Amino acid sequence: MTTKIVIGLDGTETGERAIAFAKDLAGRIGECELLVVYVIEWSPFTFQTPEENAMRHKRREEEVELATSRIIAPAVEALKAAGFEAQGIVRHGDVAETLNTITVENGGSQIVVGRASADGFKKRLFGSSTQNLVMHADVPVTVVN
Amino acid sequence: MMSIQNKLGLAALAALAASPAAAQEAVGLDDKINQAFADFTGPFVSFIFAPFPGTGFPWIVGWLVVAATVFTLYFAFVQLRFFSHAISLVKGDYSDPNDAGEVSHFQALATALSGTVGLGNIAGVAVAVGIGGPGATFWMIVAGLLGMASKFTECTLGVKYRNEYEDGTVSGGPMYYMSKGFNELGLPGGKILAVLFSIFCILGALGGGNMFQANQAHQQIAGIVGDYPGWITGLVFAGIVFAVIVGGLKSIARVTEKVVPFMGVMYVAAALVIILMNADQIGWAFGQIFAGAFTGLGVAGGMVGALIQGFRRAAFSNEAGVGSAAIAHSAVRTKEPITEGFVSLLEPFIDTVVICTMTALVIIITQQLIVDPETGNYMLNEAGNAIATVDGNTGVSLTSAAFGSAFSWFPFILAIAVVLFAFSTMISWSYYGLKAWTYLFGEGHTKELVFKVIFCIFVVIGAAANLGPVIDFSDAAIFAMAVVNVFALYFLMKVVRQELASYAERLKSGEIRKFEH
Numbered sequence: 039m040t041t042k043i044v045i046g047l048d049g050t051e052t053g054e055r056a057i058a059f060a061k062d063l064a065g066r067i068g069e070c071e072l073l074v075v076y077v078i079e080w081s082p083f084t085f086q087t088p089e090e091n092a093m094r095h096k097r098r099e100e101e102v103e104l105a106t107s108r109i110i111a112p113a114v115e116a117l118k119a120a121g122f123e124a125q126g127i128v129r130h131g132d133v134a135e136t137l138n139t140i141t142v143e144n145g146g147s148q149i150v151v152g153r154a155s156a157d158g159f160k161k162r163l164f165g166s167s168t169q170n171l172v173m174h175a176d177v178p179v180t181v182v183n
Numbered sequence: 184m185m186s187i188q189n190k191l192g193l194a195a196l197a198a199l200a201a202s203p204a205a206a207q208e209a210v211g212l213d214d215k216i217n218q219a220f221a222d223f224t225g226p227f228v229s230f231i232f233a234p235f236p237g238t239g240f241p242w243i244v245g246w247l248v249v250a251a252t253v254f255t256l257y258f259a260f261v262q263l264r265f266f267s268h269a270i271s272l273v274k275g276d277y278s279d280p281n282d283a284g285e286v287s288h289f290q291a292l293a294t295a296l297s298g299t300v301g302l303g304n305i306a307g308v309a310v311a312v313g314i315g316g317p318g319a320t321f322w323m324i325v326a327g328l329l330g331m332a333s334k335f336t337e338c339t340l341g342v343k344y345r346n347e348y349e350d351g352t353v354s355g356g357p358m359y360y361m362s363k364g365f366n367e368l369g370l371p372g373g374k375i376l377a378v379l380f381s382i383f384c385i386l387g388a389l390g391g392g393n394m395f396q397a398n399q400a401h402q403q404i405a406g407i408v409g410d411y412p413g414w415i416t417g418l419v420f421a422g423i424v425f426a427v428i429v430g431g432l433k434s435i436a437r438v439t440e441k442v443v444p445f446m447g448v449m450y451v452a453a454a455l456v457i458i459l460m461n462a463d464q465i466g467w468a469f470g471q472i473f474a475g476a477f478t479g480l481g482v483a484g485g486m487v488g489a490l491i492q493g494f495r496r497a498a499f500s501n502e503a504g505v506g507s508a509a510i511a512h513s514a515v516r517t518k519e520p521i522t523e524g525f526v527s528l529l530e531p532f533i534d535t536v537v538i539c540t541m542t543a544l545v546i547i548i549t550q551q552l553i554v555d556p557e558t559g560n561y562m563l564n565e566a567g568n569a570i571a572t573v574d575g576n577t578g579v580s581l582t583s584a585a586f587g588s589a590f591s592w593f594p595f596i597l598a599i600a601v602v603l604f605a606f607s608t609m610i611s612w613s614y615y616g617l618k619a620w621t622y623l624f625g626e627g628h629t630k631e632l633v634f635k636v637i638f639c640i641f642v643v644i645g646a647a648a649n650l651g652p653v654i655d656f657s658d659a660a661i662f663a664m665a666v667v668n669v670f671a672l673y674f675l676m677k678v679v680r681q682e683l684a685s686y687a688e689r690l691k692s693g694e695i696r697k698f699e700h
Binding site: 078080082083084085086087088089090091092093094095096098099101102129130131136139 | 275278280281283284285286287288289290291293294297298350351352353354433437440441443444510511514515516610611614615
């Protein structure tokens with residue numbers, strides 16, 4: 039049975055380290071598929087102007103397009119070029135919750151993420167996405183420093 | 184706090200007050216704008232508020248209440264049957280995670296609410312209770328509950344018949360369901376209705392959605408810093424609105440959209456605290472509301488007076504049947520237009536049944552309305568057209584005095600809330616007006632700019648004019664939208680019924696089910 043490892047990227051260099059770690063892990067496991075995920079932070083409970091609402095679908099498409107072309111597609115291509123089986127997913131939502139949901143949906147056995155770079159006040163108040171993921175995930179999580 | 188406010192206000196006005204002649208000229212300008220405005224809008228206002236022959240009952244109020252009642256019966260009390268389902272939809276229980284990132288039901292509801300929650304809930308209710316007595320509250324709640332069905336009908340149609348453009352943006356609202364819906368059913372005249380609606384929507388946007396707001400915002404600021412010419416507030420507001428809608432300064436709009444909901448929650452919380460502080464009076468207050476609803480308790484016009492005021496302010500506050508919410512809700516991308524209808528029926532409930540009732544209860548419970556101890560009826564003011572109040576307050580100042588009697592600092596919070604509510608309502612209505620404008624004249628940068636500039640000019644006029652002509656014109660323009668909209672809804676309601684039947688069946692069979700989140 040193929041093992042599936044989910045790699046959560048955040049568009050920073052910590053993501054690169056997460057990929058490197060996952061590659062190493064996959065190499066050791068053998069038959070292994072890598073699922074590269076980028077979650078665009080988004081909440082359905084924010085307040086918007088009517089104009090923002092009218093433009094929302096267009097913006098969403100642009101956001102997905104941007105995340106795919108800049109982050110996910112290059113990562114998936116690089117993994118494939120290195121001989122790994124890889125797929126990419128971009129989705130909106132709460133980062134920790136969505137990463138976990140995607141992992142469960144796709145039968146992933148573990149999640150690898152880079153250490154979050156959230157700063158100062160926000161981190162103290164809400165905890166970083168990484169912390170939330172570690173606390174609430176349904177599968178083992180590896181945080182790469 | 185007051186001294187700081189006063190000092191700030193005085194400092195700001197020092198330059199203007201430097202020359203008394205200039206100040207006098209400015210006040211003279213206010214009067215001229217006011218008179219010209221009243222003369223110009225008079226015939227239109229008289230027509231909209233004309234009473235049924237031989238009665239004092241405006242036909243337009245009857246028109247809206249009959250419509251709300253018809254929709255309530257036609258959809259077999261949809262507002263009760265699907266109330267909890269509407270809440271589940273707003274919570275996102277039925278939202279597909281793969282659609283995350285699109286406008287959510289919650290966001291559509293919040294956006295539409297920020298266009299309606301505002302001065303109607305604070306000033307409008309005070310006017311209604313001040314003239315119609317506590318009994319007006321009862322009729323206001325009845326109108327709010329019935330209005331939920333009107334909102335449901337128009338918002339479902341708004342989503343169903345919206346235009347989706349290739350670039351992914353959307354335009355929707357009554358003008359689209361009138362033209363496309365009538366066409367689909369093979370009915371003539373849809374286009375004419377759509378054009379008429381658009382004209383009234385532009386007037387409503389400039390009136391209730393703009394001038395009334397600017398006017399009340401000015402009253403609030405003047406109440407704190409002292410009297411000064413309204414056009415000054417108008418210019419400042421117009422500048423900010425211009426920066427947002429023309430200059431694309433989204434940050435101001437975003438801040439407002441975030442602050443306004445908190446203000447709303449705080450307002451309700453403060454009202455609840457005051458009501459609880461006077462817990463022993465709650466029974467008495469409701470007694471007054473029920474007794475007043477059927478006897479008038481001495482108010483001008485008696486029971487009918489209470490009823491007219493209650494219905495009129497509810498309609499103005501929650502805009503059910505007016506068609507504005509249909510424009511706001513049409514931005515949601517959903518496979519089921521009717522879900523947006525369910526969500527929208529919460530609006531009149533939150534706006535009127537909850538928030539307006541809170542305002543009314545606070546005014547009644549803090550005993551701002553003067554009762555004749557001998558008869559137990561309310562005493563009328565000198566003019567005999569409204570109930571005498573403590574210190575003779577009316578409108579926002581009546582609400583402000585009621586809250587201020589419990590918390591001395593609250594009038595300042597209320598003043599900020601009114602200004603912010605006014606601003607967010609203006610932003611919403613600038614969008615509604617713009618959609619009507621582009622429907623008439625086509626989409627395009629220059630065409631849109633023309634409307635936006637006109638909108639800003641009316642901010643200045645609204646702030647400078649007296650409340651009387653402005654409030655009359657605002658109500659008249661918004662009700663004129665309802666005349667056309669409700670007429671169209673009668674023809675299109677069978678489309679909504681088909682959608683409702685199909686959805687209800689699939690919900691029952693389990694085809695439509697909650698997503699695991």
